[in-house]
Amino acid sequence: MTPSEVIEAVAPVAEAILPAASSRIERALLAAELARLATVNPQIIATIWNPKTCPVELLPWLAQGVSVDIWSDSWDESRKRQVIAASPMVHRLKGTLGAVRRALAAFELETEIVEWWQDGSRRGTFRVEIVYRHGSPVFDIETQGYAIEAVDAAKPKSRVFATRAALEARGRLSIAAYGRTALSATAHPYAFDPPVLRASAFVGATAATLISATAHSRPS
Incomplete structure (x- = not known):
């Protein structure tokens, strides 16, 4: 059917929906x-409500449809889909630490929640520790800011929380050393019996060997 034929076919439906006083x-x-x-495939409509299959252009509207609390158009496609997928469960558990954990998981950050009774903090508070280690996402102050906003939106409203970022670095430790030998000789006009010969060895960051010899004259 041509577009005109399709419009003519649905015209009676349009007239039945609109009030009688509607204009042409x-x-x-x-x-x-x-x-x-009528030309839209119903199977396409089903994909729109799925965060995994929704067209990327429609993701902002899907986020609005599932009440995503924290959103940014600057995020990459993967993060947008993860935040949308997490939103329904976050809202089901909202006001619990379970909601906080799910909100943080959408940002792919390694986190740990420390309750007040675990570290002796003020009663009723908790702390969110974000760990950046070798192989984890690179420290990004903007991403961390969005994650903290997500925690604030999901946490119990009566709870106060703090955040802490822990950076774990991994690298090589190099130790260098060099050897040094020093000789010194001193002649004294006085005689000491027996003659003195001393040697000392020191081992550390710098290895040093000192040999000291003292020669004394004997009275004639």
Whole structure:
């Protein structure tokens, strides 16, 4: 069917929906919209509500539809889909630490929640520790800021929390040393019996060997 034939076919439906006092332009617009919807594959509509299959252009509207609390158009596609997927469960558990954990998980950050009774902090508080270690996402102050906002939106409203970022670095430790030998000789006019010969060895960051010899004259 041509577009005109489809519009003509749905025109009676448009007239039945609109009030009798509707204008001809209103009936024509509704008929055109119904004709457009009739050409849409219903299976495509099902993919729109799935964060894994929704077209990337429609992700902001899907986020609004599932009440995502924290959103940024600057995020990459993967993070947008993860935040949308986490939103329904976050809202089901909202006001609990379970909601906080799920909100943080969407940002792919390694986190640990420390309760007040675990470290002796003020009663009723908790702390969110974000760990950056070798192989984890690179420290990003903007991402961490969004994660903290997500915690604030998901946590119990009566709870006060603090955050701490822990950076774990991994690298090589190099130790260098060099050897040094020093000789010194001193002659004294006085005689000591027996003659003195001393040697000392020191081992550390710098290895040193000192040999000291003292020669004394004997009275004639």
